[in-house]
Amino acid sequence: MTRPPFGFAGPAEIVFGRGRAAAEAAPRIAAFGARVLLVRGGSPARAGWLRDALRAEGCEVEEIAGQGEPTLAAVTAAAEAARRAQVVVSLGGGAVIDLGKAAAALATADGPPLRYLEVVGEGRPLPAAPLPFVAIPTTAGAGAEATRNAVVEVPEHRRKVSLRDARMLPRLALVDPALADGCPWGVTLASGLDAVTQVIEPWICSRATPFTDALCEPAIPRGLAALMRLAQGEDPGARDEMAWVALCGGLALANAGLGVVHGLAGVLGGMTGAPHGAICGRLLPHGLALNAARTGGEPARRIARVRGWIAGALDVAPEKAFAALDAWSTAQGLPGLSSMGLAPGERRAAAEAAAASSSMKANPAALTSAELEGMLAAAA
Template identity: 45%
Template sequence: MSGTGFEFATATRILYGAGRLAEAPEAVKALGGHRVLLVTGRDATRAAPLREGLERLGLGTVLLPVAGEPTVDRVREGTALALAERCDAVVAFGGGSALDAGKAIAALATHGGEPLDFLEVVGRGQALTSPALPFVAIPTTAGTGSEVTRNAVLGVPEAQVKASLRGPHLLPRLALVDPSLLEGAPPGVLAASGLDALSQLIEPLLSVRANPLTDALAREGIRRSARSLRRAVLDTPDAAAREDLALASLLGGLCLANSGLGAVHGFAAPVGGMFEAPHGAVCAALLPATLEVNLRALRSRAPAHPSLARFQELAQLLTGQASARAEEGIAWVRELCAALSVPGLGHYGLTEADVPRLVSKARVASSMKANPLPLTEEELTEIALRSR
């Protein structure tokens, strides 16, 4: 846990609430741009009303659909398109993939260079020092929290890994979160994205970089996710459930951007690079075993560690029981994953023979640095095997 000092950084402005999408065109125009690169997911039709609203205000739009999770090559193409079309603002409307692609393009369009110059782990890791194009993030799923984070996760297929561009200039100028955009989302999408959001609330609460501000946000987000996620996936989600999920995702993004994550996301980045696997579903598959191994490691090697008490608090937040023990919280997570039919990593192609290579990649992932304590190779191997 952090000591007396900490930093908290987020989007310049956050708009939250049902129906707020209607405010997006005026908000984009107020940022001063005249020609907008509109980044969407694979299906751009949902963004049609937003595009029409921008054009009614006299803003030109250039469409860039991003099919699947963003890669270095797709970001190169998007940056070239933004420059060729003389775009002076970027709006991303979609899931985390669209948001991360838009974020990266907005930064690279002003900075020059190419993604591998700035990418962590497999790139040159140079700092992004120039302000980005004005960037607006509008999530249509409730999972990644990318609308308020200062990194963009990109796939590098040739290295079979995902890695981040990172820096304060990646923070959006505006994050607009409208829970009504979750209406009609398929149950599988709600499950995967919702469990991603939950893991992005749990890991910052346990993180070695946790601070009082992110602690408060994580507690609120965990309560909301715990009371609404199962109901939203297994029944028809009502407006209250959609609000809980959207806000839990937003709070998770605020937490991870300022307190870091842990071993779940340390594994998720290489898994996503090695296999065609949705990020949220990967995090869900990893969460129960990662919590169990971390708890055992803390008890055996660091019995005075402050994260131990937080495991008990986590159990109380998840179960709603003031007397809940750490193991009961982990059991609650495992039962939730079972109820939501979360597949193991073997579903995406991970075999026992892949585990040593996965562990080797996970050890150097940036998210591992915030795990409650460094895990041994044996412990990491156990997590990978038990998550299959």
């Protein structure tokens, strides 16, 4: 069988394993430079182990906190702080990783960030390589530790857009599932559904490659099973599985593409401010159902296999799989789009904006704005 040409890019190095972060992070980071910008989540205490270990290595540590999705103002401030550093480290969820990734990229660039942002900015290429960047995720969802872009919220445009460059891939991705142990269920649910979406969409998209297939195909049922286990209570083995699935998703989306779920999610995130993972989780069953109705051939066969995996995880008949996933997510506490802040009158504008998004270009079927609006109504 003749394979279509493809490429594959990822972080310069990936280290994966329970307990590896505490053992290896500080000396590996110090090797990039002694002046460290540490970008963390909202809790100073959760970053204490890394801060202390870096200082024990002789590093000067400047620390900033990410608060929710990175905004243009936050990215601008973080980039200014990064100009005083030799290496940028993010310890946190996907939003924190994106903030650090953007800071490292813009620290070596001149002019305002809008010069380099897609959609709402000029979209210029970065003029120089970013500072060395190290990603240490503490949730299993976004896969941002393996991607070449950072998502930035621009409130005045009510949009989330990307800063993108192949050189933004981390120099080191240190994935330690233990860092997610004890993560609250609401965060686990939203990030876990995001991780599952990010192995499903690259697998069914029009740009799938043999390499991304090898990552996604086994990860889809593993991610579904692990998320169901975590719904029953804390489970280190399931945390390990979800960290692996999230990493696979980040690698796959960076090298293949996504689809309708992420095409809409980027727009809805900017309009509502709702968490990205929650939006993806709510849209996933409806996006699968829409694509199933609009595809044939190999894409339809792949969607049918996804349907089967979901049915197996939820112990329902295949024809009930997508509705059952929607119902399960609701029962587990995932809100609908209306509760996330999307008003019925905003659906048309969201659908029209999503139709032109970069993620939609890889969707396995060409969908109309009217179909997207209907999908939003179904996910309300």
